[in-house]
Amino acid sequence: MAELLDKPQSFVSKYESGERRLDLIELRYICRAIGTSLEEFVRKFENIVNSDE
Incomplete structure (x- = not known):
């Protein structure tokens, strides 16, 4: 991930x-x-959170 972000x-x-x-x-x-x-990230996150309720 660090490499993809060009961060240490x-x-x-x-x-x-x-x-x-x-x-x-x-x-x-x-x-x-x-x-x-x-x-798209938020949409998937919401689907995961809502399925756990």
Whole structure:
């Protein structure tokens, strides 16, 4: 992920460990890096959350 974002591994590790939270802009960059849109990510996330209720 760090390579895809062109960021140091320590940057990504902070998110992975919960030391830092993603803001909306950073989440958008991550979505682009993994080949999806923020809208599609949120749609899938909502489907998962709603299916657990």
